[in-house]
Amino acid sequence: MIFLFFCLISSFTTERLTFNNEAEWVPSIVVDDASKIHIAYRYPDQIRYITDKTGSWVIDSIMVSASLVSIAVTPAGTPHLAFEASDGDDEIYYATKVGAAWDIDTITNNAISSRCPSIALTPDSIPHIIYYDFEGGLSLRHADKEIGTWSTEVIPGTSIATYSSIAIDNNGGVHVAVVCGTYGGNREIVYANDTSGSWVSTGVTGDALDDDFPSIAVDNNGYAHISYEKDDGADWELWYAENTTGSFVAQQLTNNVGMQDGGYSSIAIDGNGDAHIAYHEDHLVGDLIYLTNRSGSWETDTIFASFSNKTYSWVDRNICIDKLGFVHACFCNQLGGSGSQELYHAVRDEAVGIESPSFYASSDEQCIYLQWSVNLDDACLNSVITRKSHFENGNFIEVARIPHSSSSPTPKTYSYRDKDVNPGMRYYYKLGIMD
Incomplete structure (x- = not known):
């Protein structure tokens, strides 16, 4: 008799995309229906876009004096970006590629700083952007181009808002996760959606601890899944919440004493409704870690071991899943402890979709x-x-x-x-x- 044992094991394969000896920052990644990769990032004070749509990696420069960026893509591979740039005050801009040129719109144009945009597309490729500004005391705003021109509104129930993330369901409903409140036990994750035709918001966490850096994704049934970090009074830990039962249920995913886990996490949901999360172990000092619950319990893998270097990703969409079910991640790694940070792409060797x-x-x-x-x-x-x-x-x-x-x-x-x-x-x- 032949004895045997079998197992399913997977890991991430990484690829370095830039060799500039400069400081790349805060990348955001999406894939189109042909599984082509689209990444937007900051280099070092301008917005850049890189894609393998033509079969090799091609880089475009979009705007200077810019910082945080978020990307979405149409099924056919047209990129849509929302980013923050400065003209003396921080403003929000939108860009999409038309042929060989970039078409850029100004979303905000005032003397009040607007920051941290997040973008998503409806099934018919209409862009929606959320961001916060200091008008009226840190309000979360929503902008869309549903009528052909940009319209903006304040999302109710989201006062003292900062970091946020947006997702859109298969019916075009908008879902938002945002941090509201001040540090010192009053920062809470708030969830809002307009699926009923008007905005409805609810608290996700509601405890006496500080929450931060939410990332949101929506499954095929329209339920929201949110990853975020929480200060338990001693350490920062990674948490996950979902409302598949009609109300949010939260669970703690890390418990490492003396470490600040969960920093800048990002979440994606596969076709079966399972969660896939990328996060920084010990904030920007440790490894870039992957978590999934697709087996029924949470399993972990290392996307990139940074060792003594720093690995940078951003809360808004540094992980995604292509149509074939492969998990992709992007990040910037500091080389040798120097100021040089290069852009990397990672893909998991096993399909999950x-x-x-x-x-x-x-x-x-x-x-x-x-x-x-x-x-x-x-x-x-x-x-x-x-x-x-x-x-x-x-x-x-x-x-x-x-x-x-x-x-x-x-x-x-x-x-x-x-x-x-x-x-x-x-x-x-x-x-x-x-x-």
Whole structure:
């Protein structure tokens, strides 16, 4: 009898995108329906955009004297950016690429600073932007181009607002998470949406602790999922809240004494409603960490180990999931403790949007028989089987690549017989869904 053990393991592959010996900052990432990557970031005091849409990485410069930026993209790959720039006061700008040129609109133009924009698109690609300004004492504002020109409004129930994040559901409903209140036990995450036709807001946390840096995503059923950090009086920890039961349920995800976890977290939701979160361990000192609950419990992986260097990402959308189910992240890493911070892209080696709910194995004297099923099958994908034996210390070696036969919304079963095995040997297998 042949003994065997199988497992599904994945990790992130990183790619350095810039080599400027300058300070890249606060990147934001999205992918289009063709799984092409679009990233906006600050370099060092201008907004830049980089994409692999043409098959190689191409960089555009958009505006100088700018800082925080957020990006969204249409299914066909047209980028839409919201960013903060200074003309003496901080103003909010919007940019989209029309042909080879950038079309730039001014959203605010006053003597009052406006900051920290976040952008999302409706299913018909209409941009919506939220930001806060100092008019009336830190109000959260919403701007959209639904009627062809920009209109703005204050979102009620969001006074003393600062950091915020926006998401739009499949019906075009706008969902917002924002920090409201002052430091000292009064900063709370507030959630607001306009799905009923008018704005409704509610507190998410409501305790005597300080909350900060929310990131919001919406699942296919229109429920909100929010990651954020909380000061428990001794340390900052990462928290997660969702309202799939009709009201928000929050849970603490980290508990590292003496560390400030959860800084600048970002959340994405896959097609099954599972959460995927990227966050900084010990704020900007430690590693960039990935968390997901897709197995039914929270699992962790390291996106990038910064060691003694600093790794920078931004709360607004530094993680996303493409149409094939692969998780992408972006960040800037400080090289060698110097002032140089370069831009990186990371992708997880295992697809999450296309689930493999079963992976079975049996054996006899001649072979090992593997069988698995795939939800939401896609004919452009492959099931990749890798293997190593109990006595091998090296990497897993690919032994089979099975093309998927059709695109189907229902589960489909695949199998493979591994005949290149020896009796009495224990084998380890990994299953990956790849394009």
